[in-house]
Amino acid sequence: MLSIKNLRASVEGKEILKGINLEVKAGEVHAIMGPNGSGKSTLANILAGKADYEILEGEVTFLGQDLLELSPEVRSRSGIFLSFQYPVEIPGVPMVNFLKASVNEHRKFKGLAPLTAGEFLKLLRAKKEMLHLDTELTNRSVNEGFSGGEKKKNEIFQMAMLEPKLAILDETDSGLDIDALRIVAEGVNALKTPENATILVTHYQRLLDYIVPDFVHVLYKGKIVLSGGKELALELEEKGYDWIKNGNE
Amino acid sequence: MSIISEKITPADQLVSLFEHSRETLNQGSSPILNRMREVSIKRFAQAGIPDFRSEDYKYTNLKPAFEKNYRHELVRETGLINLNEVFKSNIPQLDAHLVFLVNGWFYSGNNPGAELPKGVVLGGLEQIANEQPELIQNYLNRQAGLSNDPFVALNTAFSKDGFFLFVPKGVLIEKPVQVINLLSSDENLMATQRNLIIAEAGSQVKIVVCDVTLSASSILYNTVSEIFAGEDALVDVYTIQNLNNLSTSINSAFCRQQRNSNLVTGIVSLHGGLIRNNLKVTFNGEHAEANVNGISFTDKKQHVDNNTLIEHSSPNCLSNQIYKNILDDESTGAFAGRIHVARDAQQTNAFQRNNNVLLSDKARMQTKPQLIIDADDVKCSHGATVGQINEEALFFLRARGIGEKDARMMLMNAFAHEVILKINLEPLRDRIDELIEKRLNGEISRFHDQLSE
Numbered sequence: 022m023l024s025i026k027n028l029r030a031s032v033e034g035k036e037i038l039k040g041i042n043l044e045v046k047a048g049e050v051h052a053i054m055g056p057n058g059s060g061k062s063t064l065a066n067i068l069a070g071k072a073d074y075e076i077l078e079g080e081v082t083f084l085g086q087d088l089l090e091l092s093p094e095v096r097s098r099s100g101i102f103l104s105f106q107y108p109v110e111i112p113g114v115p116m117v118n119f120l121k122a123s124v125n126e127h128r129k130f131k132g133l134a135p136l137t138a139g140e141f142l143k144l145l146r147a148k149k150e151m152l153h154l155d156t157e158l159t160n161r162s163v164n165e166g167f168s169g170g171e172k173k174k175n176e177i178f179q180m181a182m183l184e185p186k187l188a189i190l191d192e193t194d195s196g197l198d199i200d201a202l203r204i205v206a207e208g209v210n211a212l213k214t215p216e217n218a219t220i221l222v223t224h225y226q227r228l229l230d231y232i233v234p235d236f237v238h239v240l241y242k243g244k245i246v247l248s249g250g251k252e253l254a255l256e257l258e259e260k261g262y263d264w265i266k267n268g269n270e
Numbered sequence: 271m272s273i274i275s276e277k278i279t280p281a282d283q284l285v286s287l288f289e290h291s292r293e294t295l296n297q298g299s300s301p302i303l304n305r306m307r308e309v310s311i312k313r314f315a316q317a318g319i320p321d322f323r324s325e326d327y328k329y330t331n332l333k334p335a336f337e338k339n340y341r342h343e344l345v346r347e348t349g350l351i352n353l354n355e356v357f358k359s360n361i362p363q364l365d366a367h368l369v370f371l372v373n374g375w376f377y378s379g380n381n382p383g384a385e386l387p388k389g390v391v392l393g394g395l396e397q398i399a400n401e402q403p404e405l406i407q408n409y410l411n412r413q414a415g416l417s418n419d420p421f422v423a424l425n426t427a428f429s430k431d432g433f434f435l436f437v438p439k440g441v442l443i444e445k446p447v448q449v450i451n452l453l454s455s456d457e458n459l460m461a462t463q464r465n466l467i468i469a470e471a472g473s474q475v476k477i478v479v480c481d482v483t484l485s486a487s488s489i490l491y492n493t494v495s496e497i498f499a500g501e502d503a504l505v506d507v508y509t510i511q512n513l514n515n516l517s518t519s520i521n522s523a524f525c526r527q528q529r530n531s532n533l534v535t536g537i538v539s540l541h542g543g544l545i546r547n548n549l550k551v552t553f554n555g556e557h558a559e560a561n562v563n564g565i566s567f568t569d570k571k572q573h574v575d576n577n578t579l580i581e582h583s584s585p586n587c588l589s590n591q592i593y594k595n596i597l598d599d600e601s602t603g604a605f606a607g608r609i610h611v612a613r614d615a616q617q618t619n620a621f622q623r624n625n626n627v628l629l630s631d632k633a634r635m636q637t638k639p640q641l642i643i644d645a646d647d648v649k650c651s652h653g654a655t656v657g658q659i660n661e662e663a664l665f666f667l668r669a670r671g672i673g674e675k676d677a678r679m680m681l682m683n684a685f686a687h688e689v690i691l692k693i694n695l696e697p698l699r700d701r702i703d704e705l706i707e708k709r710l711n712g713e714i715s716r717f718h719d720q721l722s723e
């Protein structure tokens with residue numbers, strides 16, 4: 022589904038990603054771990070199409086297409102979803118308007134007719150129930166005045182509405198209490214199918230108690246320095262990131 | 271021997287026009303209007319047309335506008351306007367008491383008085399001043415006459431007509447009164463209009479004013495409105511300005527509020543070459559409240575300047591201002607908001623905010639708040655921001671599949687929304703949302719362009 026080959030990228034002249042290789046197939050869950058500042062968010066943002074980065078080398082294909090050629094909106098419509106580490110507040114844009122525009126753009130891309138107001142509300146309700154979301158969030162402006170946890174839940178809700186092929190969840194667990202974490206994890210698990218894939222970006226292993234990854238990769242200083250199965254997360258938890266740092270310096 | 275050649279300035283020309291047209295101006299016009307002319311033209315002659323050296327016109331240069339040659343309609347001309355065509359020119363269609371003016375002259379339209387509550391007078395200033403001078407004489411020029419603004423003086427010297435509304439004590443006008451100011455001329459035209467609104471104690475009225483050019487010529491539109499809100503009166507005045515790129519609008523409003531009255535104003539500067547809005551609010555009694563707001567959209571070389579002055583002359587009053595500008599291309603904007611709290615005006619609450627978004631590197635915005643506070647027990651605040659479209663929000667929307675153009679539109683609508691929400695008239699809010707959409711997608715500009723083809 023996703024294939025990253027020797028991706029190098031810089032921001033403001035500083036090289037952040039120094040040759041990333043990653044293969045993600047349908048049905049898989051990959052966890053990308055690593056200490057703060059390793060470049061995890063940079064990787065996630067580049068996949069979603071954020072323009073702040075300069076691609077120095079490498080290629081990324083998604084479902085056979087050159088992903089780096091596509092605008093962020095086309096990437097989204099093609100099935101990429103980024104759950105932001107820091108979801109932005111947008112006062113004055115009502116959640117409902119935003120979601121409706123988003124869902125209908127995705128439908129248009131697939132050649133489907135836009136949802137009627139009634140159909141849209143039905144879908145909204147169904148997804149809210151599925152995620153046990155309180156109804157209040159959708160009555161407000163996008164993320165405006167939301168708590169950290171509410172913002173993250175809102176991201177997962179948008180994911181549920183859009184049903185992406187590849188979900189990239191950037192630190193969706195950070196700042197969540199156990200209850201919120203459970204809701205988010207249950208949501209992600211409920212949306213899991215053999216046809217889609219998930220990349221979990223995190224620097225704690227806590228989330229992985231709830232969402233079990235097939236592969237764990239450790240990103241450090243812009244490179245994947247270790248890859249393994251789910252046990253790798255436990256080993257990291259036990260030994261701490263110093264283990265990686267010492268081994269690499 | 272030396273020859274002193276003095277250039278005849280546009281101001282001199284206007285003074286000379288006045289002198290040659292004195293009789294025409296006075297003809298058919300009430301003495302209430304006529305007796306103000308001489309002193310006003312003298313004031314204008316003394317002041318001239320201000321340039322950047324004038325503190326009040328530092329950011330708005332009206333000299334080029336006055337250097338053009340204009341036709342003047344000193345007497346009513348019976349131009350025929352097809353009213354059915356009018357609403358195609360992006361004027362919001364509302365369930366309202368409708369009146370029309372053409373180039374500053376009142377046309378009765380569809381007999382607006384018919385369904386108005388008893389005692390309400392809605393009509394042309396010229397006619398009412400002649401027929402019911404007692405309604406007007408205690409109000410006309412009472413506020414505007416105190417102004418030092420040369421364009422207000424010019425207006426007073428030349429004005430013959432405009433719209434007039436009188437709402438008697440305790441009367442509520444349910445439907446809004448919609449005043450449509452049509453500007454249309456084959457040649458360049460200087461139009462002068464004088465409006466007067468009197469809302470007596472305990473009355474309620476909502477007024478929607480729509481200024482629109484229907485031709486491609488350059489129009490210099492100088493309008494002065496005086497608004498009186500009696501004790502406990504609730505008065506809303508919303509204005510939508512939609513002029514072509516060659517036109518200039520100088521729009522001055524003077525509001526005087528008695529005890530406990532509530533005023534809401536909203537000015538939407540949708541399109542226009544150069545727009546200068548002056549708004550003065552004077553509190554003449556305690557516990558009065560004024561919410562004055564504005565939003566402007568400019569592109570190309572357009573310019574919009576809002577100049578406000580809130581005179582907190584009485585204690586315990588509240589004023590709230592939010593002005594916003596969205597500027598594209600090489601357009602420019604200015605906001606100067608002055609709040610004056612008099613020595614006795616304790617317990618004043620006065621808030622002001624000016625937020626601006628620049629969509630291009632070449633757009634410029636000048637913002638100048640000025641608080642003059644002579645009382646000690648007051649709450650005042652002001653704030654101004656000039657920024658770009660929030661790139662993070664833009665990326666977020668795009669990352670959810672919304673195209674760049676639509677995402678930008680959403681963010682601009684969101685920015686404008688705060689001002690639109692202040693409009694206490696839901697159907698108007700919806701119409702304005704539609705107009706903003708049309709403005710941002712270029713439809714309004716195309717309407718004006720197509721008239722010049």
Ligand SMILES: Nc1ncnc2c1ncn2[C@@H]1O[C@H](COP(=O)(O)OP(=O)(O)O)[C@@H](O)[C@H]1O
Nearest residue numbers: 032033037056057058059060061062063064073
């Ligand atoms: N827009 C940016 N401008 C400047 N530096 C950036 C920017 N984005 C990321 N960086 C830098 O890149 C490095 C990696 O950051 P990031 O990808 O956020 O790491 P992580 O998500 O693993 O904590 C950090 O040193 C960070 O300061």
Ligand SMILES: [Mg+2]
Nearest residue numbers: 061062106192
């Ligand atoms: Mg990060």
